[in-house]
Amino acid sequence: MGIYAITGAATGIGAALKSQLLAAGHELVSVDIKAGDVIADLSTAEGREAAIAGIRERAPDGLDGFIPCAGLPPVARPLSLIAQVNYFAVVATVEGLKDLVAMKRGSVLIVASNSAPMIPRDDPFVDACLAGDELAACAHIEIRDGHTAYAGSKRAVTTWMRRNIVSYARAGVRMNAVAPGITRTPLSEQVMSDDELGPAMQAFGKSVPWGGTAQPEQIANVMRFLLSEDANFVCGSVVFVDGGSDAMLRSDDF
Ligand code: NAD
Incomplete structure (x- = not known):
């Protein structure tokens, strides 16, 4: 059985993955601002350092996988928080744990979104x-909007994963991204109930x-599956799990 570290497992997708990994007999180290083995605010440099140190302390012999799942919705304010948690915390923690994952030829799984391709590259x-x-x-995102902050952070983190795939793979880390569509979690509920973004998200949900x-x-x-040995030749992939929405919107791009 393996040992995995995950951020953002207090609720939603991270909590579901945590339950599944525990049920399969794996060990887990969880980091979150609300509840977990390590309590850390990943929007700050101190929180990211505490997360990395807390994971290293609990998994000194290496990680089979790291899943930076913590994320904020497009309705979070200030908009800079979205950049800090969805992009900069992901890159900082993945970089800070790269050697630990490499020790076990493990896997990093980025949590992107099917909204990422909606922002120009x-x-x-x-x-x-x-x-x-x-x-x-x-500074820049404060003069933009929540959709750009959210989908832009997801485009950036997906692109970062792909641009760094050679260095990670050669170091012994298999890195991929999952790109979910609308998923029933506290994050999507916040967007659904927002006066500005809610109607568009509900309409998008009906088009799946x-x-x-x-x-x-x-x-x-x-x-x-992507974290498991069954996927041990899947590397650098972006896997859309969105009921066909991305294929509908970008049929010729893959
Ligand atoms: P969620 O709100 O249920 O979970 C997000 C988790 O991140 C929570 O446990 C929260 O406490 C944690 N978190 C937030 N800010 C933090 C911070 N500063 N420091 C540490 N932890 C923090 O949402 P979810 O929908 O399960 O989202 C999980 C991931 O999936 C996110 O990266 C999200 O962008 C992505 N995603 C979600 C959807 C969707 O429709 N729900 C779609 C595509 C991608």
């Missing part, structure tokens, strides 16, 4: 994130080709 917010300039990205929205367990099922 040359968006200045995405560029600032990928340049690693947290101050500039946070396969019908309906996902339960967190449906996303966790695929994440568990």
